[in-house]
Amino acid sequence: MDAITISNLSKTYQSRSKVNYALKNVSFSVREGEMFGLLGPNGAGKTTIINILSGLLTKDKGIITILSKDPEIEKEAVKNQMNVGAAYSFLTGILTVEQNLRVYGKLYGVKDLDQRISHLLKIFEIEDLRHKKVFILSTGQIIRVILCKGLINNPKVLLLDECTVGLDPDIAQKTRKILKDYQKEQGTTIVFTSHNMTEVEQLCDRIAFLHKGEILMIGTPKELRKRIKTQSVKIDIIGEKRKSLRSIVERFKVKVTESKLNMVIFEIRGEVELPKIINAIIKEGLEIIDINVRKPSLEDVFLKIARGEQL
Amino acid sequence: MRWYRINALMLKYYYITINRLDRIFDMLYWPLIGLLIWGFTSYFIMDLTKESQVLNIFLGGAILWTFYQRASQDMGNYILEDFWSRNLYNLLSTPVEPQEIILSAVLFGLIRSVITFGLLALLGAVLYSFNIFGAGIFVVLLFSLALLLLGWVFGIFVTGLIFRYGVKIQVFAWSFAFLIQPFSAVFYPLSSTPLWLQKISLVFPTTHAFEGMRYAFATGKIAWNSLFFAFFLDAILLIVMYYFFLHCFKQARKVGIIAKME
Numbered sequence: 001m002d003a004i005t006i007s008n009l010s011k012t013y014q015s016r017s018k019v020n021y022a023l024k025n026v027s028f029s030v031r032e033g034e035m036f037g038l039l040g041p042n043g044a045g046k047t048t049i050i051n052i053l054s055g056l057l058t059k060d061k062g063i064i065t066i067l068s069k070d071p072e073i074e075k076e077a078v079k080n081q082m083n084v085g086a087a088y089s090f091l092t093g094i095l096t097v098e099q100n101l102r103v104y105g106k107l108y109g110v111k112d113l114d115q116r117i118s119h120l121l122k123i124f125e126i127e128d129l130r131h132k133k134v135f136i137l138s139t140g141q142i143i144r145v146i147l148c149k150g151l152i153n154n155p156k157v158l159l160l161d162e163c164t165v166g167l168d169p170d171i172a173q174k175t176r177k178i179l180k181d182y183q184k185e186q187g188t189t190i191v192f193t194s195h196n197m198t199e200v201e202q203l204c205d206r207i208a209f210l211h212k213g214e215i216l217m218i219g220t221p222k223e224l225r226k227r228i229k230t231q232s233v234k235i236d237i238i239g240e241k242r243k244s245l246r247s248i249v250e251r252f253k254v255k256v257t258e259s260k261l262n263m264v265i266f267e268i269r270g271e272v273e274l275p276k277i278i279n280a281i282i283k284e285g286l287e288i289i290d291i292n293v294r295k296p297s298l299e300d301v302f303l304k305i306a307r308g309e310q311l
Numbered sequence: 312m313r314w315y316r317i318n319a320l321m322l323k324y325y326y327i328t329i330n331r332l333d334r335i336f337d338m339l340y341w342p343l344i345g346l347l348i349w350g351f352t353s354y355f356i357m358d359l360t361k362e363s364q365v366l367n368i369f370l371g372g373a374i375l376w377t378f379y380q381r382a383s384q385d386m387g388n389y390i391l392e393d394f395w396s397r398n399l400y401n402l403l404s405t406p407v408e409p410q411e412i413i414l415s416a417v418l419f420g421l422i423r424s425v426i427t428f429g430l431l432a433l434l435g436a437v438l439y440s441f442n443i444f445g446a447g448i449f450v451v452l453l454f455s456l457a458l459l460l461l462g463w464v465f466g467i468f469v470t471g472l473i474f475r476y477g478v479k480i481q482v483f484a485w486s487f488a489f490l491i492q493p494f495s496a497v498f499y500p501l502s503s504t505p506l507w508l509q510k511i512s513l514v515f516p517t518t519h520a521f522e523g524m525r526y527a528f529a530t531g532k533i534a535w536n537s538l539f540f541a542f543f544l545d546a547i548l549l550i551v552m553y554y555f556f557l558h559c560f561k562q563a564r565k566v567g568i569i570a571k572m573e
Contacts, residue, residue, distance in 0.1 A: 013566070056403055056404060056570040057565075083404070091398050092327065094330045095327065099330075103320075
């Protein structure tokens, strides 16, 4: 069953006589209990989708259902079962961590609030910050408090926008694990935006790639990687015969992306060409010391889309 | 509208008040300074003129003005706190309704206004032997309510502007209450102002409230006419500003100012 369905969602911004499309007929659905990633370069429309889903921004057209309800009509019922966490947002700085969480808990009508606050502070390992005012916290600490706030009402749908930006690598790793464990345990549906490809690959069951307000692809990380037909090959030789090495490779009409005196990196489609290229290099009397074939990563997909290149 | 959410917002305003010294200052310190200045000024003028009504006019005006001023400024200030903290994003993604934000600010402002009023009334009595209820408790409560209502009306207006235009218009939150003071006949009778100014002044409920209070102090009677116009104008302005606020809120969601948190 789908927790979120979006069909033909559009949003425009008017600036003087120009109409800018933030989203153009975006359609996708997120299954219940799924962790769904929204990926794309800046201005792709990821945050606009999160803002519309959380009710902070109105749509121009399109149909949205969250937990089988229209969020515009059954706003309270939807919002009570939903929460958001965005790294660029903040909480009331003059209030302590506990005071902030208490206010949000009460806004959602959370029962056993003391217990809930203690539990969340414990799982995010920030119990020591309980009585600290939010404005004195570091970015990483604030993000963890925002995540506590995001889980305060044990939401069925959680929208996370760049929520691990600014965390130390080890804390980010811990946070990802907490979120994944929580999602598995509670069956929470999570929509996740990030620029960190490794993070998205680790966390998300499915991903949508957005570019200039449109969805280009949707699939599992594995499916998306497979969409890239090219592989990157790096060949190192002994000695410094750059010109000949590059020219040998270019004979096979492959795209050379980088070359140095004793190294060349090029892209091939399929693996058929590679033995031929290696043979040609050996025949020219060059001594290969290393061949590295790199499978496409999600980052390659992201970069190609961002550059407008063909996959 | 849910009371538990209104309570939650009031709890937040309470936390802000106890954590921020300036929120306690604007509730107690500044009104107290105003009372001292107007009290000594009144005594000085009474010595010069031998006019006993001076104390009623100045101190009565100063104490009642704080009612209006607190109600007007508190609403904008507490909403601005969320803008300054970039917390509006989180707040408005909860099920909270704009009406609940307004009502919670109104109720919390009422508590703060009553505390300020109580303190000033007490100090007025102790320091200057001035009894604010000398005009009658009923009269004072009625005209105070009329002033509170106008304070909330302008608070709603300023809050609407904040939602629509963000913190760049925050100066209104502090100054708007004072903009109408020259037209409100707070410390002088309306008849002492130029005719053209009187016409403008009559548009503001504050003018009718202060005129009515002075009449009550002087005669011990209720000026029903002033009372009616004060509440009538309050009601019209309240309806207009409420819809203005809802319009601003709708526009803010449309153009994305809440999401941008600017």
